[in-house]
Amino acid sequence: MLLFTAALLICPGIFRNEEARAYTVKNNKVTIYEGETFPMDSIVSDADFLKLRLISSDRSVSTPTKDGALLGLGIGECVVTVSDRKGTRDEIEVKVVSKSDIHMVALTLDDGPGSHAMELMDYFDSRNVKVTFFMIGADIGNYPKSAQRMVDEGHEIGSHTMNHKQLTAIKKDRALREIEEGAKVIEEVAGVPPTVWRPPYGDSTEEQRIAAGMPTVLWNIDTLDWKYKDADRVAREIINGASDGNIILVHEIYKTTVEGIKKALDQLCAKGIRFVTSTTLLTRDGTPVEDLIGQRLFSKKVKKK
Numbered sequence: 001m002l003l004f005t006a007a008l009l010i011c012p013g014i015f016r017n018e019e020a021r022a023y024t025v026k027n028n029k030v031t032i033y034e035g036e037t038f039p040m041d042s043i044v045s046d047a048d049f050l051k052l053r054l055i056s057s058d059r060s061v062s063t064p065t066k067d068g069a070l071l072g073l074g075i076g077e078c079v080v081t082v083s084d085r086k087g088t089r090d091e092i093e094v095k096v097v098s099k100s101d102i103h104m105v106a107l108t109l110d111d112g113p114g115s116h117a118m119e120l121m122d123y124f125d126s127r128n129v130k131v132t133f134f135m136i137g138a139d140i141g142n143y144p145k146s147a148q149r150m151v152d153e154g155h156e157i158g159s160h161t162m163n164h165k166q167l168t169a170i171k172k173d174r175a176l177r178e179i180e181e182g183a184k185v186i187e188e189v190a191g192v193p194p195t196v197w198r199p200p201y202g203d204s205t206e207e208q209r210i211a212a213g214m215p216t217v218l219w220n221i222d223t224l225d226w227k228y229k230d231a232d233r234v235a236r237e238i239i240n241g242a243s244d245g246n247i248i249l250v251h252e253i254y255k256t257t258v259e260g261i262k263k264a265l266d267q268l269c270a271k272g273i274r275f276v277t278s279t280t281l282l283t284r285d286g287t288p289v290e291d292l293i294g295q296r297l298f299s300k301k302v303k304k305k
């Protein structure tokens with residue numbers, strides 16, 4: 001007791017400051033494209049932005065905006081200091097890169113929702129990453145909050161059919177029911193209809209792809225995460241596969257995949273790779289969604305000018 005009182009006398013601020021901290025830093029390395037903004041709530045959480053002070057070391061590189069974002073102004077690097085009135089202070093390293101260097105990649109997560117979806121979304125939020133979840137109709141009812149949060153946070157809702165059957169190995173009308181029911185149940189739980197679908201094992205007929213009425217998104221980078229269940233291997237596959245225009249396949253239901261995603265994206269986001277939804281990637285050159293229906297979509301490469 002005596003020691004504790006003495007500690008309070010010597011360092012009166014310590015205990016109070018810890019309690020009164022007005023924000024927490026989620027991400028202290030940020031890459032922004034020139035002319036674009038990065039939302040501050042992906043950098044610090046629990047914050048009342050009006051009570052924070054944000055100071056940039058170089059306002060020609062990046063500057064905080066009034067509505068809670070960092071604006072990328074000129075190519076270069078700077079440090080943005082965040083502080084609150086209680087004296088808490090943190091430094092965020094900001095890098096602004098050229099728009100012509102944008103590398104877009106779609107990370108697609110199959111076979112959920114599962115018990116890791118919330119943890120993944122916390123992580124994606126901290127990196128300003130948007131992904132596509134290809135969910136199984138029969139399972140989505142177990143995770144309604146996860147599904148609704150995906151919608152709220154701008155992730156794309158994809159259907160992985162009702163029961164994950166290989167559609168080319170079952171009767172025609174049964175296969176069409178798998179597609180239709182999956183989309184219906186997902187809409188009921190998530191509150192919005194799926195905008196893309198992925199046939200289990202990647203197998204579908206043209207008739208099924210057209211009947212689905214939405215783009216059939218496949219992949220060109222297979223991490224084989226389900227086979228090896230090795231976080232380092234998942235991370236390596238994602239890092240090696242994260243070239244512009246690629247669609248990467250992982251399965252959100254394995255703990256090793258969740259760890260691998262975090263390891264890979266920590267590096268890739270710091271390098272300025274942008275993770276976007278399948279539809280954002282596939283329509284990046286102005287192709288209307290309707291034109292994608294019926295095709296088998298593996299990636300989207302665009303010639304840079």
Ligand SMILES: [Zn+2]
Binds near residue numbers: 110111164200201
């Ligand atoms: Zn699957």
